[in-house]
Amino acid sequence: MAATATTTTTSAVYIQVIEDVINKVREEFVNNAGPGEDVLKELQGTWEAKMIQAGVVIGPIERSGAPKPTPGGPITPVHDLNVPYEGTEEYETPTAEMLFPPTPLQTPIQTPLPGTVDSSMYNIPTGSSDYPTPGSDTGGGGGGGGSGGSGSGTNNNDPKTGKPSQFMQPPSPWMSQRPPLDVNVAYVEGRDEADRGTSHQPLTQDFFMMSSGKRKREDLPPQYHAGGFIPQQDGAGDATSEVFEIEVSGGSTSLGGHGIVTSAKKEMLAHPARSCSKIPQLDGPIPDPYEDDVISTPNIYNYQGVFSEDYNIANTPAPNDVPAGTPAVVAQNDVGEDDDDEPPLNENDDDDFDDGDQVEDQNTQHLVLAQFDKVTRTKSRWKCTLKDGIMHINNKDILFNKATGEFDF
Amino acid sequence: MCLTETLDEMVNSGTLSPELAIQVLVQFDKSMTEALESQVKSKVTIKGHLHTYRFCDNVWTFILQGATFKSDDNSENVGRVKIVACDSKLLSQ
Numbered sequence: 001m002a003a004t005a006t007t008t009t010t011s012a013v014y015i016q017v018i019e020d021v022i023n024k025v026r027e028e029f030v031n032n033a034g035p036g037e038d039v040l041k042e043l044q045g046t047w048e049a050k051m052i053q054a055g056v057v058i059g060p061i062e063r064s065g066a067p068k069p070t071p072g073g074p075i076t077p078v079h080d081l082n083v084p085y086e087g088t089e090e091y092e093t094p095t096a097e098m099l100f101p102p103t104p105l106q107t108p109i110q111t112p113l114p115g116t117v118d119s120s121m122y123n124i125p126t127g128s129s130d131y132p133t134p135g136s137d138t139g140g141g142g143g144g145g146g147s148g149g150s151g152s153g154t155n156n157n158d159p160k161t162g163k164p165s166q167f168m169q170p171p172s173p174w175m176s177q178r179p180p181l182d183v184n185v186a187y188v189e190g191r192d193e194a195d196r197g198t199s200h201q202p203l204t205q206d207f208f209m210m211s212s213g214k215r216k217r218e219d220l221p222p223q224y225h226a227g228g229f230i231p232q233q234d235g236a237g238d239a240t241s242e243v244f245e246i247e248v249s250g251g252s253t254s255l256g257g258h259g260i261v262t263s264a265k266k267e268m269l270a271h272p273a274r275s276c277s278k279i280p281q282l283d284g285p286i287p288d289p290y291e292d293d294v295i296s297t298p299n300i301y302n303y304q305g306v307f308s309e310d311y312n313i314a315n316t317p318a319p320n321d322v323p324a325g326t327p328a329v330v331a332q333n334d335v336g337e338d339d340d341d342e343p344p345l346n347e348n349d350d351d352d353f354d355d356g357d358q359v360e361d362q363n364t365q366h367l368v369l370a371q372f373d374k375v376t377r378t379k380s381r382w383k384c385t386l387k388d389g390i391m392h393i394n395n396k397d398i399l400f401n402k403a404t405g406e407f408d409f
Numbered sequence: 410m411c412l413t414e415t416l417d418e419m420v421n422s423g424t425l426s427p428e429l430a431i432q433v434l435v436q437f438d439k440s441m442t443e444a445l446e447s448q449v450k451s452k453v454t455i456k457g458h459l460h461t462y463r464f465c466d467n468v469w470t471f472i473l474q475g476a477t478f479k480s481d482d483n484s485e486n487v488g489r490v491k492i493v494a495c496d497s498k499l500l501s502q
Contacts (some may be wrong), residue, residue, distance in 0.1 A: 013445075013449065017441050018445045020440040021412075021436045023435050025429075025432060025436050040426060042424065050415060145446050146469055183465075193447060366490040368455075368491070370492070375469055382471075388442060388497070389453075389494070394485050398478075400453040401445065404452075404453075405492070406454075407471065408457075409459040
């Protein structure tokens with residue numbers, strides 16, 4: 001960023017434009033929407049910081065730019081709690097929703113659970129034995145009170161069901177452990193963790209097999225009644241269970257005492273609940289064993305699972321959910337794998353795109369934005385007059401008032 | 410791009426409403442145009458081989474190869490450049 005004369009003036013213009021924009025938008029911020037002056041400052045700070053980072057703007061502005069971005073960070077998380085789903089939907093439809101819901105769901109549902117709710121939750125699952133997914137959903141909705149959260153939670157379960165619910169459990173605990181404090185941040189981390197967790201297929205399969213061996217959920221619910229721990233143990237199967245148990249004991253000792261501990265418990269509780277809801281779904285997906293034993297039930301489960309997924313899907317990610325729901329039997333396992341694979345695939349796609357973009361950037365990284373006054377052509381000779389434009393050429397921004405171009409085609 | 414990134418982040422985080430973000434962008438367009446009109450006097454000439462031309466929705470897009478940009482104090486050679494221009498008459502309205 002050699003500060004040539006042009007870049008300097010360009011920088012000055014940019015700075016002035018920023019100030020102008022901020023000043024003229026201030027009314028909107030203060031009066032109507034009411035995000036207020038602070039948000040406006042955050043906007044300006046982040047904007048300026050990015051401009052400086054891009055090397056387009058040099059200098060003096062940094063005072064406001066550098067410090068403000070940081071405060072912006074904390075502010076955003078607070079809002080994230082309420083908004084997260086929307087945001088995720090827009091940007092990352094499939095994976096994000098899949099992974100996100102776990103934490104939020106757990107917390108809302110868990111809160112009511114502490115003592116009494118557990119029984120209700122478990123009861124619901126039993127009742128739900130007939131209707132696996134819906135029952136769990138209703139239970140969650142009623143108990144949690146956060147219908148949105150519960151719905152999303154079920155959604156999560158469904159998509160994950162494709163992979164095994166158990167997988168969900170391991171990731172969720174991990175998620176939950178950290179999340180209580182980091183709720184906002186947790187989502188991102190959770191995704192990665194969840195993906196990793198999903199990769200452990202053997203655990204889930206074993207878990208499912210166990211449940212399937214018992215055949216019906218009715219059998220399962222008693223287990224849950226006996227102890228929420230059981231599902232966790234199953235889920236934990238290999239490694240996770242130990243962690244859970246420990247956490248639970250700690251939680252029980254200090255039930256009301258520490259928010260964190262309680263949250264851990266809640267998570268624990270939530271996991272069993274999820275497991276219940278998940279189990280049915282799992283049944284649906286696992287179908288192969290079921291089909292051998294009982295064909296009729298699996299179908300029902302599958303349908304239910306599909307419905308729930310549809311609801312979820314309707315909101316955001318259609319492609320992933322749909323395949324998971326329909327192919328129920330063997331396909332779901334595959335789907336689960338696919339899901340695991342999908343993130344990488346998407347990433348690859350993105351990478352490819354990025355590469356393409358980069359290539360384009362290298363080629364088209366030189367860009368001129370302007371207004372045209374006139375474009376004329378005589379045979380293969382083009383002439384155009386441009387005005388008020390910006391050229392980004394050779395990593396320099398050059399502003400121009402007028403430009404004339406002559407091109408051969 | 411810095412502005413849109415910032416606005417995206419803030420809208421996603423919920424600190425900013427999409428409507429307000431758009432208002433900011435509109436204002437930016439106005440301010441940028443004003444600044445270009447009032448503060449920039451330089452003139453540039455562009456020459457090169459026209460690889461692609463496109464006129465869609467009142468927006469001209471040119472892709473030049475081997476373009477040369479000459480302004481008052483310097484000239485730049487670029488292997489490939491994209492020019493996007495919208496109608497000045499429409500903007501002024």
